Amino acid sequence: MQRRWSLILAVVSLLLLALNVPQVLAVMSSTNYSIGWDSVGVGGSDTSSSATYKLRDNFGFVQGASSSASYQFNSGYRAGVYDRVADFSVNSQLRSSAVAATSATATTVTVTSTSGFSVGDYIAVIQDEGSGQISEMGKITSIASPIITVDAFNGAGPSIDGSNDLVYRLSGSALDLGTLTASAVSTSIIGWDVTADIAQGYSVYIMEDHDLRNADNIAITDVADGTVSAGIGEYGAKSSDTTLASSTFDTADTAITSSLQQVASRSDNSFSTRDFLTLKVAPATAQASGTYSQTVSLIYVGDY
């Protein structure tokens, strides 16, 4: 009996080992080199340049890619060219573009008027505008009044029911916090879009030239307790990126300082990746009136 079981186990083990076939994986690197790509040339020059232009031209190549579990093949002209370029655009909430929102889905928002909105514009959809607002950002792909359709929304996923819900266009660099009062927290959104062919990812950092202050150098105090509250005199911001490693912009209203602080990050290649910052300001009851100014810089830094 024991011998029979041993025989069965031995047969089963041999069968299992026989199925354990090796896989072949071609890797063009070793401990001492790495070849990103190579090519087979047929002669001629494929680049031209002068003081005012640079050209990479080609004729008649067939572009394509194919792969299986064991190989990957990219064909065509300069299929392996890898210029690490980052595109970075920043846009601020345009207060004068406000329209009421009545409902929203995963990629659409219904508004009271689509006037002033165009395909390609960035928009922010805001639920219950104010200190506790919930927002999302998207890029318009089509407009069929009264519905605006975007490519995708990025943000907290507001619930739009037509009560104090608004849509703003994000455009330009002028930050508009509106008319401030001590009895309420005013908000404004800065959105950005990153396309970066950098496998390691990137971070976006924020810094200010000085505090938000008037001509007499009287400033609205930076928030220190994690929440900008009405009447106290506080100024800060919170990011839509909830996964920040080296700042508190993801979890709390945080002061903008003259040092670079992280407000967004990604860990891989990015195509039109978006985040936004909600700036919040509430002057103190005894705040001096006037025009308060500041320059806020958002800096893209590719990971290394």
Next chain:
Amino acid sequence: MLAITSLRSFALALVGLWFFLLPSSASALSFTPTATDLTLMPGETLTKNFTLTNDSTVTKNYLTALNLVHFDATTNEPIFDAWPASLNSSVIIDTNDFTLDANAQKNITVTVSLPANTTASSLVLGLIITEVAPATVVQVTPGVSSLIFVTIGQPSVLPVLTGFSASSFIRSSLPIDFTGNIINNGDRTLQPLGTVTVYNAFSKRLATFDINPTVRRIPTNQNRDFTVTWGSARTTGNFFQELWREVTNFKVGFFTAELLVAPFPGADATISQTTHVIVLPWRVLLVVLGFGAIIIVSVRRHKR
């Protein structure tokens, strides 16, 4: 008196931030390269070109600046420090400010020229280019940064492989993650190149993986995990789904993974470490043994 008090309260409670009349223009730029290496000997001079493109539809002004950069010990995030005056004559940007028309490009050249008596070492420079905001208003401006990893002479190279292990010692099926952690205790920025090779119990090579296909760097005093995955990623399923995965991705036995790393491209020395893992597809074994038992019992009954 009451009117004056009310007016004063109203005035104090108002902080006017009126920028509606400013022209709206998107702030967008692209930049390359986003990180680069410069290796030079003391007394040598090297230049590096960077290209900035004004992607907006209007003319923009820009400022350039240099920072020294160090890295957070926990998050590896770059921290931009003030530029020391002692480096003013050693690192020069060819332009401090410039104007770019819409869609125009500008080459920015950074020249590193080190005295002959400079000590072998590494340093990281941060080239930051920011759009200039018009004065007296609250502005949001984009900027981009490139990290320049400068290696001077032949600084000490001391990579320490602190560990290399599998995601678990015993697995029922693939995938298995292998992770190596490298600390840079030397004075040179590292760019590890290497492979993880998996062997079966008979020393037959089954798979080889590039540990750092994106050539990520490890600055001095930083550490980084490098993870490769043997097998395709998957989510956990029920018994039958897992059984099917064990069958379709069949592996069984004792396996050895070897990590072999050169600290940077062209380095002579390599470091290596091995780890082991057992793959035991217990669901398959259970089913096979179950069928075997049924067959034996059936044969016995048939003989009776």
